Amino acid sequence: MFLLRRLAGTAVVVALLSIGVFCLLYLAPGSVQQTLLGTRPATPETIAAIQARYHLNDPLPVQYLSWLGGVLRGDLGTSIRTGMPVADMLGQRLPLTLALTGYGTVLAVLVGIPLGVAGALRRGRAADRLVVTAGVVGLSAPPFAVGLLLLVVFAAGLGWFPVYGVGEGFADQVLHLTLPAVALAVGAVGMLVRFSRAALIRELDQDYVVFARARGLGAPAVLGYALRNSLVPILTAAGLIVTGMLAGTVLVEVTFALPGLGSLLVDSVTFKDVPVVQALALLLTLLIAAVNLLVDVGYSAADPRVRLGGRPS
């Protein structure tokens, strides 16, 4: 029941946003025809072809529905800039972005949560203050600034990593993606440190922890209980982290000149390649909606009270 309600809510949001994405075509300066023509010559034939393709002579709701119908059948239109089907372009670029964000997420989780836990266990001491400050700095630092600083130090200065390119073969690709993934992970580390530290501190103050300690349970066992219960607030961060990663990957891909979805978005936006922008916006919308839904499923698995309509404490 809980999940059904969430599913319906997500569907409504996605539907509303798809209307917004469709309207991007009308946001672009100049007439829709001009936007879709791009640099092609405006002959009567090309204009007629575009009018037929996008149903420009029909009322707006009909245009929207035919566009949506095309999208649902997997027809995302053709790029104005390259003349290629948009779906193919996305397919070419998707793997790199997935690899980059996946790598970044793994790094962020491996660094962020242990740091947050360490801070919570040494609350108020110098180590904790250092962790908190580092977390805030990480949270504040935009990925492109971090990326360029990493390039200055580790690529140009020390020569440990290549400056640009994606590399050949698995090991080389991992090496090429390391600096971008670190730049991407820094913000997420900041967020995870903050959320996991705060959540664990709250749990460690609970009576059951005092009781467990009083009964003589070892520190690892007590920490285990507290960690399990601080999972829900940490999960709250997952949605924020994924949206942060998606925005960050745009900046990181441009910084490191990587051919992923993010740099495609920037190129298309600069060129006013609206069909590609629409497809990317829609893809991002779906991704974020899916992640938020997954987070909700994760909640109800980690904390049964959520399912019963209560609030996670």
Added chain:
Amino acid sequence: MTRPSRVVTRPPVSVVTALAILLAVAVAAAFAPWLVPDATGQDLMLGISGPGPGHPLGTDDLGRDVLELLVAGARTAVPGALCVAAGSMLIGNLVGLPAGYLGGWADALAMRWADLMFSLPALLVAIVVAGVLGGGYGLAIAVLVVLFAPTDTRVVRGAVLEQRHRPYVEAARLKNLSAWRIMTRHVWPNIAPVALANAFLNFAYALVSLASLSFLGLGVPAGSPDWGRTLSDNRTQLLANPWAVIAPGLAIIATAAALNIVGDWLYERVDRRGRTR
């Protein structure tokens, strides 16, 4: 009403450092035209050079002094972000105050709106909308104000909900004061500190977002002395003069971190005071 005696605590080192950074940035932003009257002046004969006499941080490929660009960049970076923080705080107060105080359908409507906006990643939407509309600094600021307002609305509404059942509100209601008057004269002064602390956090995020847009070429025009723009202009010169990249990069990170540290600190103080009252 007697004020609770407030224990004067010295702010932690990190906050003092952050305030010092903010002061330096504020001075640079306020006095840049007098401090560095010719920041974008080019010296094409000199071209790119490392740190040396006359140019403590060297020059970029157009022969512009990196240190002067850094100081002038504050003037471009700060006012825009301030506009975003102030604008979204204004909207947040105007919507959040009645939503929290009146409740009912106005509240439900405002919160559904905030929920919808919340599911949007602000920076990505700003990139798409500002890009498709043709870019520009003013446009970027306007888009960010719209995208940031829901956060402020939620914070203000939450703070109002905590206040509306306090005795002083009931007393004001018994005196038959209008809802508008109670909201603006009685409730608002009590939630203003929270809104201000939140504005600091928004300020930091706006600074980073605007720098990001400028970095992508969707904010300030090319050649402007903006930190994000300078970074993007100079990123091909990593090897020739690394300082041309390090200086603006560190400036963005330090300023944003300082704003967040001060904002967090304010939040904590406001929150603690709210609980003991």
